[in-house]
Amino acid sequence: MHIDAGDTAWVLGSAALVLFMTPGLALFYGGMVRSKNVLSIMIQNLACIAIVSVVWAVAAYSLAFGPDAGGGFIGTFHLAGLAHPEMAVPGLDLHVPPLAFAAFQMMFAVITAALLTGTGADRMHFNGFLALAALWTLVVYAPIAHWIFSPNGWLAQRGVLDFAGGNVVEVDSGASALALALVLGVRRGWPRETMAPHSLPLTVLGAGILWFGWFGFNAGSALGSGSLAAQALIGTQLAACAGVVGWLIVERWQTGHATTLGAASGAVCGLVAITPACGFVNSMAAIVIGLVGGVVGVLAVRVKFRFGYDDSLDVVGVHGACGLAGTLLVGAFATKAVNAHIAHEGFVTGGGGYLLGVQALALLVTIAWAFSGTWLLSQLVQRTIGLRVSNEVEVQGLDTAIHAESAYDFASMRAGQAGF
Amino acid sequence: MKLVTAVIKPFKLDDVKDALETFGVQGLTVGEVSGYGRQRGHTEVYRGAEYTVDFVPKVRLDVVVADDDAKDVVDVIVKAASTGQIGDGKVWTTPVDELVRVRTGERGSEAL
Numbered sequence: 326m327h328i329d330a331g332d333t334a335w336v337l338g339s340a341a342l343v344l345f346m347t348p349g350l351a352l353f354y355g356g357m358v359r360s361k362n363v364l365s366i367m368i369q370n371l372a373c374i375a376i377v378s379v380v381w382a383v384a385a386y387s388l389a390f391g392p393d394a395g396g397g398f399i400g401t402f403h404l405a406g407l408a409h410p411e412m413a414v415p416g417l418d419l420h421v422p423p424l425a426f427a428a429f430q431m432m433f434a435v436i437t438a439a440l441l442t443g444t445g446a447d448r449m450h451f452n453g454f455l456a457l458a459a460l461w462t463l464v465v466y467a468p469i470a471h472w473i474f475s476p477n478g479w480l481a482q483r484g485v486l487d488f489a490g491g492n493v494v495e496v497d498s499g500a501s502a503l504a505l506a507l508v509l510g511v512r513r514g515w516p517r518e519t520m521a522p523h524s525l526p527l528t529v530l531g532a533g534i535l536w537f538g539w540f541g542f543n544a545g546s547a548l549g550s551g552s553l554a555a556q557a558l559i560g561t562q563l564a565a566c567a568g569v570v571g572w573l574i575v576e577r578w579q580t581g582h583a584t585t586l587g588a589a590s591g592a593v594c595g596l597v598a599i600t601p602a603c604g605f606v607n608s609m610a611a612i613v614i615g616l617v618g619g620v621v622g623v624l625a626v627r628v629k630f631r632f633g634y635d636d637s638l639d640v641v642g643v644h645g646a647c648g649l650a651g652t653l654l655v656g657a658f659a660t661k662a663v664n665a666h667i668a669h670e671g672f673v674t675g676g677g678g679y680l681l682g683v684q685a686l687a688l689l690v691t692i693a694w695a696f697s698g699t700w701l702l703s704q705l706v707q708r709t710i711g712l713r714v715s716n717e718v719e720v721q722g723l724d725t726a727i728h729a730e731s732a733y734d735f736a737s738m739r740a741g742q743a744g745f
Numbered sequence: 746m747k748l749v750t751a752v753i754k755p756f757k758l759d760d761v762k763d764a765l766e767t768f769g770v771q772g773l774t775v776g777e778v779s780g781y782g783r784q785r786g787h788t789e790v791y792r793g794a795e796y797t798v799d800f801v802p803k804v805r806l807d808v809v810v811a812d813d814d815a816k817d818v819v820d821v822i823v824k825a826a827s828t829g830q831i832g833d834g835k836v837w838t839t840p841v842d843e844l845v846r847v848r849t850g851e852r853g854s855e856a857l
């Protein structure tokens with residue numbers, strides 16, 4: 326195995342960039358909840374880093390990327406506990422140390438589980454979430470990562486393309502979020518009562534950190550520092566920008582206002598949509614995909630009101646719907662001019678309909694596995710240690726009721742008032 | 746004696762305070778309050794979901810004055826607080842039975 330210094334530096338750096346996305350997500354989501362629940366979001370994201378990283382090292386990495394156990398469905402425990410660190414990752418021609426790859430992929434598992442905090446916001450118990458995150462990483466995330474990210478996976482073998490996780494991260498978390506929202510039930514008073522964001526400046530800062538980290542997420546998925554990483558990075562930037570434009574145009578047309586939350590959400594939608602595609606499509610296709618992401622996102626976040634599921638911070642609408650759109654658009658725009666290693670090009674780029682077909686197959690399988698797996702695990706947690714907080718806790722706010730702290734000292738914030 | 750109470754737009758507080766000082770009022774009490782009148786609240790939009798914010802921030806002033814001054818003080822406040830726009834607020838008076846200055850124990854109009 327040849328180790329390339331430049332490739333290794335970029336993958337190690339990218340691991341750090343992707344890690345930073347989860348505290349970014351904590352800010353992005355924390356700003357969107359009411360002030361009584363902001364710390365519950367923060368600690369759930371921090372604890373998610375802690376627990377999923379350990380679960381990943383102990384077992385989940387091996388299930389996802391270890392030697393295939395047969396049929397491309399799941400890996401064996403051969404790499405459990407990060408054993409055999411000198412052994413090449415099965416199926417991958419890497420020029421980086423296998424542990425650099427394991428660390429990089431660890432951060433993906435972390436943020437994918439962390440996305441679920443957005444759906445459970447305002448009513449999911451800390452203990453229940455931690456149990457769910459650990460089980461979910463093993464039962465839902467690791468198999469799907471094996472099918473698509475490992476070259477030995479049964480979907481990867483059929484030519485499914487997912488450069489950085491449009492399917493494995495985004496659609497996976499979106500479908501899981503829908504199941505979680507159904508098991509948790511709606512928040513007290515939703516959608517009648519006002520549940521407006523308490524601090525959009527936090528949300529904008531969080532979106533900025535996500536955007537920054539996404540360069541590691543997408544361009545790092547080239548697993549090297551060459552021209553493919555550069556194409557993925559520029560495509561990521563262009564899609565994020567097009568996502569902002571797409572969201573704001575539709576929003577301005579629908580409600581009469583371009584909003585700050587819309588701009589931040591549009592950037593994330595563009596980033597989600599380009600995630601599966603950035604290493605397979607050229608820069609102009611990236612603009613189209615980002616624009617579609619922004620438009621799909623702004624329309625998809627309204628769906629919950631029609632069907633009555635309370636996906637608090639729109640994980641289904643933003644990650645599920647935009648990840649789905651991006652995964653299908655790979656089937657339109659993937660080209661060997663960008664990535665010579667792909668077996669099939671998209672239908673716009675002259676490859677016919679095969680790629681679109683297997684992309685759709687991957688979506689269906691991912692949605693089915695993620696939805697049913699998450700539904701069962703959420704029920705299991707709810708019926709054992711409990712997943713939803715009591716009415717009393719929900720009304721008081723999770724910060725003081727569960728964590729015995731508050732984010733803001735309102736009493737002494739007003740000048741001239743006694744702090745009683 | 747009369748208690749004059751006014752609910753006004755927050756940015757008009759300085760104008761009203763200056764006008765009352767010029768008139769000769771010796772002190773007043775101010776608080777941040779929220780509420781609505783015929784103006785109602787306003788609408789905010791988050792990811793396409795519209796929320797009606799019913800309660801608008803206002804400032805409430807309370808000042809106790811002699812009976813003879815009450816009408817003039819009301820006029821001073823109304824003049825200073827007015828912008829002519831909807832949501833300027835309201836001013837009203839209430840009879841006051843008793844008034845005591847805590848430090849000296851003075852009562853009635855001596856305590857004003």
